[in-house]
Amino acid sequence: MNLRHLVGLLIIMGLFSSCVPNRKFLEVQDTNVSLSDQLRECQNSLNDSNTGNNNREELIADLKKDVTELRTDTTIRGERYRSIQQLNREMERLCEQIRKQNEQLIAEASSGKKEMSEKLSETQAELNKRERDLIQKERELNDMKSSLNKRELDNSALQNDLKERETKMADFETKMTAMKADLDAREAKMDKLQEELKDREAKVGSLKGDLSDREKRVQELETMINSQKNQATALRNKLNAALTGFNASELSVEQRDGKVYVSLSQELLFKSGSKTIDAKGKEALKTLAGVLSRNQDTNIMIEGHTDDVGEANSNWDLSVMRATSVVRELTSNGVSPTRVTAAGRGEFFPKADNSTSAGKAMNRRTEIILSPKLDGLYQLIGN
Secondary structure: OOHHHHHHHHHHHHOOOOOOOHHHHHHHHHHHHHHHHHHHHHHHHHHHOHHHHHHHHHHHHHHHHHHHHHHHOHHHHHHHHHHHHHHHHHHHHHHHHHHHHHHHHHHHOOOOHHHHHHHHHHHHHHHHHHHHHHHHHHHHHHHHHHHHHHHHHHHHHHHHHHHHHHHHHHHHHHHHHHHHHHHHHHHHHHHHHHHHHHHHHHHHHHHHHHHHHHHHHHHHHHHHHHHHHHHHHHHHHHHHHHOOOOOOOOEEEEEEOOEEEEEEEHHHHEOOOOOOEOHHHHHHHHHHHHHHHOOOOEEEEEEEEOOOOOOHHHHHHHHHHHHHHHHHHHHHOOOOHHHEEEEEEEOOOOOOOOOOHHHHHHHOEEEEEEEEOOHHHHHHHHO
């Protein structure tokens, strides 16, 4: 190995460590003067050290590669920095060995003083530059550490915020679950109300149908009642027309409460205290029977009435017998017995005041009450 290679090795080694102090450099300069004649003798020794130096050059190349990778991979600079420090310590150890060898070689060297001095100056300048670069890298590494710490703090804040958001989200989900349960309950209640509404609508529809049927029945009842009133009016008119030959004091026809009342005085039908009908009374009853025979839709009630003269029981018996006599007379002139009912009222249903003669005369009477048959009406009401 020649002197140029030795100087190059020293330069490369000087890039990573300042292992040659200035004091040693001055000693080397002084020694170079006396060792210039011995340089040739060192060539053989230097050649012997070529193999060791080549290995060192490979190690230095590996270190350069590591440095390059350290520059490009910023995510692991911390570990690389610690590795470089370890390597620097190793290099310092190697440099100390090389320094000792160099001292030995320099002691044996006899020439190359000027060239070595220049190379050493260049090496020193390159070393200084490397030191400045290393300081800059250390600063960058510190900045990266600060940035990493800041990011870790930011990451911690983000994690706290994430936990808080997760807690809020859990609370929100709980509230949503409760709201959904309440909504389901309300929907179930609404469905139930809708079912009840449908049932009520069905009931209302049924009630409307029943109401319509009832209204129809009421209309039928009103029609039937009006028809019966019309029949009673027609019957009264027929009786008035048939009985025009009798005066008002003997016979009267009036309509009350849907019924026709034919009132026959005692003077027309009976003698005082008698139950036998006079000839003129029979004529009136015959005429009346003819009208009733032609109007089969009426029921006939015969009521006998007296004044208050005499005993009440006797008056009651007399009223019954007179009513029975009128019934016989009507049935003998064509009126069906199934239509006729006889009743005695005695003195208990006066038409006028019994304190006067005129009032007594009005109370002594026989009333034929004609009422329409209500079978159809009762059947309609029952339905």
